[in-house]
Amino acid sequence: MGKYMLYQQLADSLRDKIYEGTYTFGDKIPSERTLAATFGISHLTVRKALAILEEEGLLDRRQGNGTFVRVQKHPVDMRHTDGFSGMLRQRGRAVARKVLYSGTRQAGFKYGKIFGIEREEEVFECISLFQDADGARILEYNAVPCKYIPNASDYDYSIYSLRDIYRRNDVEIVEERQRLEIVRIYNPQAELLGMEEGADMLLLSATSCDTQGKVVEWTKIYDNAERMVFYASTV
Amino acid sequence: MTMPNGWCFTRPRFRPGEGEEEVWKIMSKYTQLVSDKLREDIEEYIDTHHLKEGDKLPSERFLAELFKANRITLRKALRQMAGEGLIYSIPTQGTFLSQPKFCENVAGFISFSSAWGEDGRRVGSKQLKFAVVDSDLKTSRLFGVPLGSKVYELRRLRLLDDVPVSIETSYLLEETCPGLIRFDFGHNRSLYQTLFEEYGIRIRQQQQNIRATKMTEEETEIFCMEPGGSVFYISAVGIAEDGRSIERSICVTRADRYAFGYRVSLPSAR
Incomplete structure (x- = not known):
């Protein structure tokens, strides 16, 4: 990897503050002059960092007025993931989760194929709606074969994520395909999701595998976020 | 409607609470388990009959009789599938199975040509525009140069297996790679490989910002498509080994033919 340049460090630190909620939508961030003085760096460095965040759509620079946070609907960073709920937590704000439905069914053709199990086996399904203060909504569908979490239906999913429950049941998830x-x-x-019928939307689907490569969880989320942020690096 | 084996209805267990009333009403209004179930039946039919891309699905009448379903419900199931790009309809001809979307592996994905080439795809690239232009506000800010600095604007149409999938516009500072204009990027010449071979610049990282939008009129023409198509709008910054931002790119990719895949290895807890 190359040198971790000053402007990247500043951009990363500001981005973290936005994700963590220190700066929220509409907030004015410190001026270039203040940032330069605080970190003891040049104006040019500050400007480069702000340009990156502006390019990512996080900041909005208004001539003569200052720089404002623009993340009305939060971007999602796919790098750090602890399941989708983890991604949501990353949005930094209090997110309300409502469980719309939970119950068990037989795997049938659909889940038999996804999990590689017999169609008669039981699968636990859960549908949740997340909403944050800005009205960003996420609709999440989850399914797990009951044999991996025998008491799956006993948990309150407005409190626990499936990942928490896997940990308690000693199921180790080592890979997620999104x-x-x-x-x-x-x-x-x-x-x-508060959208018109026929609207376009980002759909993320994922399967999680355990140490033996078995698919143990299936997730599908509809997200009315405006954008996703993705970072790719060559190894 | 009879319930075939393999499916059991469970009463939704809803925990009423503040503000949840409305959502619950919506949920119960659309307890859409029937059309969801039908969709599974249709997908099973496709699987067991080994239907492939381009194959025609049986008529609505046939499917409705086969699954003992009502036509409205069946149409809902088909509409969901069409919305996800799994099937498409041609008026008076019927409903057909779509080609699976190309799925780009984002994590290991830096160069279009090398990534898809290694995948055994026929990769094509058409140069739509290559010129030296004055930098605009965004480009100037990213590179930290004055407005109106000389930048290359390279616009390419990307094809996969002869299907036009994206329009990619790259901006690079002229001073970063003087003389780049002499190359023709129309014949599958890779920009990143050229940057490395001719200028010793290796792009190591890319930050991508992805959102969903509709094609512009111009893009519609380039793709030769009907208006109203959905696209991914991806703005990216290519960063070199020394941390410099080298390339700003805007990529407009057809959502009907493309998806992004990502494999995450999670750190072992033990």
């Missing part, structure tokens, strides 16, 4: 695509949504998803 897929991001744009889909057109209809009811009930559209109405639950």
Whole structure:
């Protein structure tokens, strides 16, 4: 890896503050002059850092007025993940989770194929809606075979994430395969997310595997976020 | 409607609380388990009959009779599938299975040409524009140069297996790679490889910002598509080994043909 440049360090630190909620939507961040003085760095360095965050859509620079935080709907950083709930927590704000449905069913064709199990085996399903103070909403569908979490239906999913429960049950998840695509949504998803029927939306689906490569969790989330942020590095 | 084996209805267990009333109403209004179930039946039918991309699905009438479903519910299930790009309809001809989307592996993905080439795809690239232009506000800010500095603007149409999938516009400072203009990026010449071979610049990192939007009129024409198509709008910054921002790029990618995949290895707890 190359040198960790000053402007990148500043950009990273400001980005963290935005994600952590220190600066929230509409906040004015310190002026270039203040930032330069605080960190003892040049104006040019500050400007470069701000340019990166502006390019990412996090900041909005208004001529003669200052720099403002623009994340009305929070971007998601796919790098640090602890399941999607982890991603949501990363949005930094109090996120309310409502469990709309939970229950068990037989795997059938769909889950039989996803988990590689018999169609008669039991699967626990859970549908939740997350909402934060800004109205950003996420609709999440989860499924796990009951044999991996025998008492899956006993937990209160407005408190626990499936990942918490896996930890308690000694199931270790070592890999997650995610897929991001744009889909057109209809009811009930559209109405639950406060969107028009036929609207385009980001759909993230994922399967999680344990140490033996078995698929132990399936997730699908619809996110009305405006954008996702992704960082790729060559090794 | 009879319930085939393999599916059991469970009463939704909802925990009423403040403000949840409305959502619950929506949920119960659309207890859409029937059309969800139908969708599973259709997908199973596709699987067991080994239907492939381009194959025609049986008629609505046939499917409705087969699954003992009502036509409205069946249409809802098909609409969901079409919304996810799994099937498409041609008026008077019927409903067909879509080609699976190209799925780009984002984590290991730096160069379009090398990543897809290694995947055994036929990679094509058409140069739409390559010129020296004055930098705009965003580009100037990113590179930390005055407005109106000389930058290359390289616009390429990317093709995968002869399908046009994205329009990529790259901006690079002229002073970073003087003389780049002499190259023609129309014949699958890789920009990143050229930067490395001719200028010793290796792009090591990319930050991408992805959002969903609609194609502009111009993009519609370039892709030769009907208006109204959805696209990923990806703005990215290519960063060199020494940490310098080298390239600003805007990539408009067809959402009907493309998806992004990512594998995360999670740190072992033990």
